[in-house]
Amino acid sequence: MSDLGALDLFLAGARVDAGVFALRPDYRALLIAVDGLVPGPSDRAGEELLQTAEAAARHRLGDQRVEDLPAVAAWRAAYRAFGAKPQRTRHSLEGLLRRVDAGLPRVNRLTDLYNAVSVLHQLPLGGEDLSRYVGPPRLVRAIGDEPFDTIAGGADVVDHPDPGEAIWCDSVGVTCRRWNWRQARRTQLRDDTTAALFILDALDPLTDEALHGAADDLVTHLSRFGPEVRVARRLVAGP
Structure with a gap:
């Protein structure tokens, strides 16, 4: 992608099928396409943000079980709706929250950023190489x-998904299974990624205001990843 118009055009083609909205009419996807990133490994700014996210998650959890958090419970219900067993295949937010005590993963600067924002704002968030x-x-x-x-x-x-499973895909194949459970290797973010797609998944009780707040936070941090970072976003919601 060479300019903002190309990013907007890419997002204009994105869609969520009616069958997915039939599972959860409250579902919203906020898509953010970014270009002009200067690639790199994990850095100090990312480490500080991850530590902030870990501390915030421990405070929010207190004596609660992870599965009792409202955001976690909502996605567990969504997984059950298409036949997945959430105790076996956990959505991405729950997977991260269960790693907080041992420490969130440190992967590369882009992955570290979106994992931290996911935990801080309590929503599943994925990033892929555009x-x-x-x-x-x-x-x-x-x-x-x-x-x-x-x-x-x-x-x-x-591998192949189960029939009826909610999947993100492009024209070649699956890019993420079970809504936000596991990403394909083909589109994973790498240390040399210069253009990325981020998908922020929302279910009630997460409000549109909170969803856009998470997106704003992500974009603010992405702006430090290069002097010519370009960003486009699009909200996809049900009818």
């Missing part, structure tokens, strides 16, 4: 034969 997309992103109910490239037993494999 340059590796073929066609715009789509959230659909799986047929079951869509290719999903992953690792199993230390080897590269092509």
Whole structure:
């Protein structure tokens, strides 16, 4: 992507199928496309933000169980709606919150940032390499034969989603299984990523105001990743 218009055009093609809204009419996806990023590994600013997120999560949890947090419970219910077992395949927010005591993962500057924002704002948030997309992103109910490239037993494999599963995909295959559970290897953020797509997932009780606040926070931090960072965003909601 070379300019803001190209980012807007990419996001204009994004869609969420009616079958997904039938599962959760309250679902909203806020998509943020970013270009002009200066790539790099984990850095001090990211480390400080992760530590802030860890402290905030410990304070919010207190003596509660992770699964009793409203945001976690809402996504557990969404997973059950398409047949997934949330105690076995946890949505991305719950997966991060369960790692807080041991420490959130440190991966690279982009991944560290979106993980921290996810925990701070209590919503699932994924990031992918925009340059590796073929066609715009789509959230659909799986047929079951869509290719999903992953690792199993230390080897590269092509897996497939369960029929009816909520999946993000492009024209080539699945980019993220079970709404926000596991990303494909093909579109993962890397240390050399210069263009990225971020997907912020929202269900009630998260308000639109809180959703946009999380997006604003993410964009503010992304602006330090280069002198020519360009950002486009689009909210996709039900009818």
